[in-house]
Amino acid sequence: MAIRTPVIAGNWKMNTDVVSGLELAREILEQSDGITGVEKIVCPPFVALAGISELLGGSSVHVGAQNVSANENGAYTGEISTSMLEGLVSHVIVGHSERRALYNETSADVAAKAAAVVSAGLIPILCVGEALEIRQAGNAISFVADQLESSLAGYTAWESLIVAYEPVWAIGTGEAATSEQAQEMTAVCREVIRKLAPNAADSVRVLYGGSVNSGNIDELLEQPDIDGALVGGASLKADEFSKLITAAGSA
Ligand code: PEP
Numbered sequence: 212m213a214i215r216t217p218v219i220a221g222n223w224k225m226n227t228d229v230v231s232g233l234e235l236a237r238e239i240l241e242q243s244d245g246i247t248g249v250e251k252i253v254c255p256p257f258v259a260l261a262g263i264s265e266l267l268g269g270s271s272v273h274v275g276a277q278n279v280s281a282n283e284n285g286a287y288t289g290e291i292s293t294s295m296l297e298g299l300v301s302h303v304i305v306g307h308s309e310r311r312a313l314y315n316e317t318s319a320d321v322a323a324k325a326a327a328v329v330s331a332g333l334i335p336i337l338c339v340g341e342a343l344e345i346r347q348a349g350n351a352i353s354f355v356a357d358q359l360e361s362s363l364a365g366y367t368a369w370e371s372l373i374v375a376y377e378p379v380w381a382i383g384t385g386e387a388a389t390s391e392q393a394q395e396m397t398a399v400c401r402e403v404i405r406k407l408a409p410n411a412a413d414s415v416r417v418l419y420g421g422s423v424n425s426g427n428i429d430e431l432l433e434q435p436d437i438d439g440a441l442v443g444g445a446s447l448k449a450d451e452f453s454k455l456i457t458a459a460g461s462a
Contacts, residue, residue, distance in 0.1 A: 217432065217459040218373060218416050218439035220252040220336060221446025222277060222304060232259030236266055238449030244271050246453075249439070249460040252302050252336075253446065257291055264299040275302030275336065278310055281323035293331035303328045304441075306338045306362055308379045318361035329368040336373045336441065337362055338420070339400065343380035351378075352399050359403045369411030373418060374400050375441040381421025383443055390427075393419040394434035401436050425454040432459060 227235055232255045243251055254275040255263050264274045276299075280290040296303065305328060306321035325335040339358045341351045355376065366372070376396045381388050388396070397417045405412035419431055420441030431437050439459055445451045 215414060215416050215438045216248065216250055218250045218252065218418055219452070219456045219459050220254065220275065220302070220304075220373075220375075220418065220439070220441045221452055222254045222307070222420075222441060222443050223256060223446060224277065224309070224443060225256060226447055227255060227259060229259050229262060232256065233262045233266060235447065235449060236263045236272070239452055240267060240270055240272050242449055242453035243456045246456050246460040247271075249456055251456050254302070254304055254336075260296070260299045273301045274299065275304060276300045277304050277307070279303050279305070279324055279328060281320065281327045293327050293333065296333065297331055300333060302334045302336055302373070304336045304338065304375075308338060308340050308377060308382060312379070318358055319364070321362040322364045322366065325362065325366060325372075329366075329371065334371045334373060336375055336418075338375045338377050338441070340377040340379050340382075340421070346378065346380065351396065355396055356399055356403050359400055360407065363403070363407060366407070369404075369408045369415065372411075373416045374404070375418040375420045376400050377420035377441060383422070385422050387422035387424075387427050387431075388419065390430040390434050390437075393431055394436055397434070397436040397438075423455065425451055425458070428455050428458045 252273045252275045254277050280292050284292050305324040310316045328335040341354045345354045400417045416438040418439045418441045419437050423440040423442050424445045
Protein backbone atom coordinates (compact mmCIF):
# COMPACT_ATOMS: atom_id res chain seq x y z
CA MET A 212 0.00 0.00 0.00
CA ALA A 213 1.27 3.48 -0.85
CA ILE A 214 2.50 5.67 1.98
CA ARG A 215 0.43 8.83 1.96
CA THR A 216 1.94 12.04 3.34
CA PRO A 217 -0.70 13.67 5.54
CA VAL A 218 -2.14 17.05 4.59
CA ILE A 219 -3.31 19.84 6.89
CA ALA A 220 -5.12 22.49 4.86
CA GLY A 221 -6.63 25.67 6.29
CA ASN A 222 -9.69 27.23 4.68
CA TRP A 223 -9.83 30.81 5.93
CA LYS A 224 -13.18 31.42 4.19
CA MET A 225 -14.24 35.11 4.13
CA ASN A 226 -12.04 36.04 7.08
CA THR A 227 -8.95 38.23 7.44
CA ASP A 228 -7.96 41.08 5.11
CA VAL A 229 -4.77 41.87 3.24
CA VAL A 230 -2.90 43.01 6.36
CA SER A 231 -4.22 40.54 8.94
CA GLY A 232 -3.99 37.68 6.42
CA LEU A 233 -0.32 38.39 5.88
CA GLU A 234 0.23 38.47 9.63
CA LEU A 235 -1.56 35.15 10.12
CA ALA A 236 0.48 33.55 7.34
CA ARG A 237 3.68 34.89 8.91
CA GLU A 238 2.77 33.40 12.29
CA ILE A 239 1.87 30.03 10.76
CA LEU A 240 5.16 29.98 8.89
CA GLU A 241 7.14 30.81 12.03
CA GLN A 242 5.41 28.15 14.11
CA SER A 243 5.31 25.34 11.57
CA ASP A 244 8.09 25.72 9.02
CA GLY A 245 10.34 23.27 10.84
CA ILE A 246 7.73 20.51 11.06
CA THR A 247 8.29 17.77 8.50
CA GLY A 248 6.34 14.74 7.30
CA VAL A 249 3.19 16.75 6.59
CA GLU A 250 1.97 18.87 3.68
CA LYS A 251 0.79 22.30 4.93
CA ILE A 252 -1.60 24.44 2.91
CA VAL A 253 -3.30 27.76 3.69
CA CYS A 254 -6.22 29.00 1.59
CA PRO A 255 -6.66 32.76 2.20
CA PRO A 256 -9.17 35.05 0.48
CA PHE A 257 -8.27 36.04 -3.10
CA VAL A 258 -7.21 39.59 -2.21
CA ALA A 259 -4.50 38.33 0.12
CA LEU A 260 -3.05 35.72 -2.26
CA ALA A 261 -0.40 37.89 -3.91
CA GLY A 262 1.20 39.04 -0.66
CA ILE A 263 0.94 35.67 1.05
CA SER A 264 2.28 33.83 -1.95
CA GLU A 265 5.30 36.14 -1.97
CA LEU A 266 5.80 35.65 1.78
CA LEU A 267 5.49 31.85 1.69
CA GLY A 268 7.18 31.24 -1.67
CA GLY A 269 9.92 28.64 -1.29
CA SER A 270 8.78 27.73 2.24
CA SER A 271 7.15 24.52 3.40
CA VAL A 272 3.70 26.18 3.57
CA HIS A 273 1.78 25.98 0.31
CA VAL A 274 -0.91 28.42 -0.76
CA GLY A 275 -4.33 27.48 -2.12
CA ALA A 276 -7.41 29.31 -3.39
CA GLN A 277 -10.89 28.71 -1.98
CA ASN A 278 -12.68 28.59 -5.32
CA VAL A 279 -12.16 29.28 -9.01
CA SER A 280 -14.20 29.72 -12.15
CA ALA A 281 -14.41 26.84 -14.60
CA ASN A 282 -14.37 29.39 -17.41
CA GLU A 283 -11.36 30.89 -19.10
CA ASN A 284 -10.82 34.64 -19.03
CA GLY A 285 -13.64 36.75 -20.45
CA ALA A 286 -16.97 38.34 -19.65
CA TYR A 287 -17.58 36.79 -16.22
CA THR A 288 -17.85 39.75 -13.89
CA GLY A 289 -16.44 39.13 -10.44
CA GLU A 290 -14.96 35.73 -11.24
CA ILE A 291 -11.36 34.53 -10.95
CA SER A 292 -9.88 32.17 -13.55
CA THR A 293 -7.22 29.51 -13.11
CA SER A 294 -4.79 31.50 -15.26
CA MET A 295 -5.04 34.38 -12.77
CA LEU A 296 -4.02 31.97 -10.01
CA GLU A 297 -0.96 30.59 -11.75
CA GLY A 298 2.17 31.57 -9.85
CA LEU A 299 0.13 32.40 -6.75
CA VAL A 300 -1.24 29.05 -5.62
CA SER A 301 -0.55 25.35 -5.93
CA HIS A 302 -3.97 24.09 -4.76
CA VAL A 303 -7.62 25.09 -5.23
CA ILE A 304 -10.58 24.03 -3.08
CA VAL A 305 -13.51 23.01 -5.28
CA GLY A 306 -17.00 21.98 -4.25
CA HIS A 307 -16.92 23.24 -0.67
CA SER A 308 -20.36 22.67 0.84
CA GLU A 309 -20.82 26.42 1.33
CA ARG A 310 -20.34 26.92 -2.42
CA ARG A 311 -22.73 24.06 -3.16
CA ALA A 312 -25.38 25.31 -0.72
CA LEU A 313 -25.09 29.10 -0.96
CA TYR A 314 -24.10 29.47 -4.62
CA ASN A 315 -25.94 26.48 -6.06
CA GLU A 316 -22.85 24.75 -7.38
CA THR A 317 -23.73 21.33 -8.74
CA SER A 318 -21.43 18.33 -8.95
CA ALA A 319 -21.22 18.96 -12.71
CA ASP A 320 -19.95 22.49 -11.93
CA VAL A 321 -17.46 21.01 -9.48
CA ALA A 322 -16.23 18.50 -12.08
CA ALA A 323 -15.71 21.35 -14.57
CA LYS A 324 -13.80 23.37 -11.97
CA ALA A 325 -11.62 20.39 -11.07
CA ALA A 326 -10.79 19.91 -14.77
CA ALA A 327 -9.90 23.60 -15.12
CA VAL A 328 -7.69 23.43 -12.03
CA VAL A 329 -5.80 20.43 -13.38
CA SER A 330 -5.40 22.03 -16.84
CA ALA A 331 -3.63 24.93 -15.13
CA GLY A 332 -1.22 22.52 -13.42
CA LEU A 333 -2.81 23.04 -10.00
CA ILE A 334 -4.13 20.48 -7.51
CA PRO A 335 -7.82 20.36 -6.61
CA ILE A 336 -8.97 19.76 -3.04
CA LEU A 337 -12.39 18.37 -3.91
CA CYS A 338 -14.99 18.46 -1.13
CA VAL A 339 -18.02 16.24 -0.60
CA GLY A 340 -20.33 15.67 2.34
CA GLU A 341 -23.90 15.02 3.38
CA ALA A 342 -26.35 17.30 5.16
CA LEU A 343 -27.84 16.25 8.51
CA GLU A 344 -31.22 15.19 7.04
CA ILE A 345 -29.44 12.83 4.66
CA ARG A 346 -27.48 11.23 7.49
CA GLN A 347 -30.59 10.97 9.67
CA ALA A 348 -32.42 9.25 6.84
CA GLY A 349 -29.63 6.67 6.68
CA ASN A 350 -28.48 7.74 3.22
CA ALA A 351 -25.06 9.26 3.95
CA ILE A 352 -23.02 6.55 2.25
CA SER A 353 -24.94 6.46 -1.01
CA PHE A 354 -25.24 10.25 -1.14
CA VAL A 355 -21.51 10.89 -0.66
CA ALA A 356 -20.54 8.08 -3.05
CA ASP A 357 -22.82 9.52 -5.75
CA GLN A 358 -21.69 13.10 -5.07
CA LEU A 359 -18.02 12.16 -5.31
CA GLU A 360 -18.49 10.06 -8.44
CA SER A 361 -20.35 12.84 -10.23
CA SER A 362 -17.88 15.50 -9.02
CA LEU A 363 -15.09 13.38 -10.53
CA ALA A 364 -16.85 12.81 -13.88
CA GLY A 365 -14.23 12.87 -16.62
CA TYR A 366 -11.38 13.27 -14.14
CA THR A 367 -8.05 11.81 -15.22
CA ALA A 368 -5.28 13.52 -13.19
CA TRP A 369 -5.34 10.99 -10.39
CA GLU A 370 -1.76 11.68 -9.34
CA SER A 371 -2.75 15.21 -8.32
CA LEU A 372 -5.99 15.01 -6.39
CA ILE A 373 -6.93 15.57 -2.77
CA VAL A 374 -10.46 14.68 -1.63
CA ALA A 375 -12.05 16.10 1.54
CA TYR A 376 -15.00 14.42 3.22
CA GLU A 377 -16.78 17.19 5.12
CA PRO A 378 -20.19 16.40 6.59
CA VAL A 379 -22.22 19.61 6.40
CA TRP A 380 -23.55 19.09 9.93
CA ALA A 381 -20.01 19.13 11.33
CA ILE A 382 -18.76 22.27 9.59
CA GLY A 383 -18.43 25.23 11.92
CA THR A 384 -20.71 23.62 14.50
CA GLY A 385 -18.15 22.39 17.04
CA GLU A 386 -19.71 18.92 16.55
CA ALA A 387 -17.08 16.93 14.69
CA ALA A 388 -17.94 13.52 13.29
CA THR A 389 -16.73 10.70 15.50
CA SER A 390 -13.54 9.09 14.30
CA GLU A 391 -15.61 5.98 13.42
CA GLN A 392 -18.02 8.02 11.27
CA ALA A 393 -15.16 9.88 9.62
CA GLN A 394 -13.29 6.63 8.94
CA GLU A 395 -16.38 4.97 7.48
CA MET A 396 -16.98 7.85 5.08
CA THR A 397 -13.38 8.45 4.03
CA ALA A 398 -13.22 4.72 3.25
CA VAL A 399 -16.36 5.16 1.10
CA CYS A 400 -14.58 7.99 -0.76
CA ARG A 401 -11.54 5.78 -1.32
CA GLU A 402 -13.72 2.97 -2.69
CA VAL A 403 -15.30 5.41 -5.18
CA ILE A 404 -11.80 6.37 -6.33
CA ARG A 405 -10.87 2.68 -6.55
CA LYS A 406 -13.86 2.07 -8.82
CA LEU A 407 -12.93 4.99 -11.09
CA ALA A 408 -9.14 4.56 -11.01
CA PRO A 409 -8.05 1.31 -9.33
CA ASN A 410 -4.35 2.18 -9.35
CA ALA A 411 -4.86 5.58 -7.72
CA ALA A 412 -7.00 4.63 -4.75
CA ASP A 413 -4.16 3.93 -2.35
CA SER A 414 -2.25 7.09 -3.16
CA VAL A 415 -4.96 9.79 -3.29
CA ARG A 416 -5.12 11.66 0.04
CA VAL A 417 -8.61 11.70 1.58
CA LEU A 418 -9.04 14.31 4.32
CA TYR A 419 -11.70 14.76 6.96
CA GLY A 420 -13.13 18.22 7.63
CA GLY A 421 -15.66 19.50 10.15
CA SER A 422 -14.81 21.07 13.52
CA VAL A 423 -11.30 19.63 13.63
CA ASN A 424 -9.22 20.99 16.52
CA SER A 425 -6.22 20.05 18.61
CA GLY A 426 -8.45 17.96 20.88
CA ASN A 427 -9.77 15.59 18.21
CA ILE A 428 -7.05 15.54 15.55
CA ASP A 429 -5.02 12.65 16.98
CA GLU A 430 -7.92 10.22 17.02
CA LEU A 431 -8.95 11.24 13.51
CA LEU A 432 -5.43 10.78 12.16
CA GLU A 433 -5.22 7.30 13.68
CA GLN A 434 -7.90 6.10 11.25
CA PRO A 435 -6.49 4.18 8.29
CA ASP A 436 -8.34 6.11 5.57
CA ILE A 437 -7.97 9.63 7.00
CA ASP A 438 -4.92 11.33 5.54
CA GLY A 439 -5.23 14.70 7.22
CA ALA A 440 -7.75 17.49 7.67
CA LEU A 441 -9.37 20.43 5.94
CA VAL A 442 -9.79 22.97 8.71
CA GLY A 443 -11.94 26.09 8.93
CA GLY A 444 -12.20 27.87 12.29
CA ALA A 445 -9.07 26.36 13.81
CA SER A 446 -6.98 27.50 10.84
CA LEU A 447 -7.50 31.15 11.81
CA LYS A 448 -5.38 30.83 14.94
CA ALA A 449 -1.72 30.22 14.17
CA ASP A 450 -0.99 28.32 17.37
CA GLU A 451 -4.01 26.01 17.04
CA PHE A 452 -3.34 25.38 13.33
CA SER A 453 0.31 24.67 14.11
CA LYS A 454 -0.77 22.10 16.71
CA LEU A 455 -2.71 20.28 13.98
CA ILE A 456 0.35 20.38 11.72
CA THR A 457 2.49 19.03 14.55
CA ALA A 458 0.03 16.20 15.19
CA ALA A 459 0.00 15.22 11.52
CA GLY A 460 3.75 15.52 11.22
CA SER A 461 4.29 13.02 13.94
CA ALA A 462 1.28 10.82 13.10
C1 PEP B 1 -14.48 23.94 6.45
O1 PEP B 1 -15.01 25.01 6.23
O2 PEP B 1 -14.00 23.32 5.49
C2 PEP B 1 -14.43 23.44 7.81
C3 PEP B 1 -14.14 22.19 8.00
O3 PEP B 1 -14.77 24.33 8.82
P1 PEP B 1 -14.64 24.07 10.42
O4 PEP B 1 -13.28 23.45 10.66
O5 PEP B 1 -14.75 25.43 11.02
O6 PEP B 1 -15.72 23.16 10.79
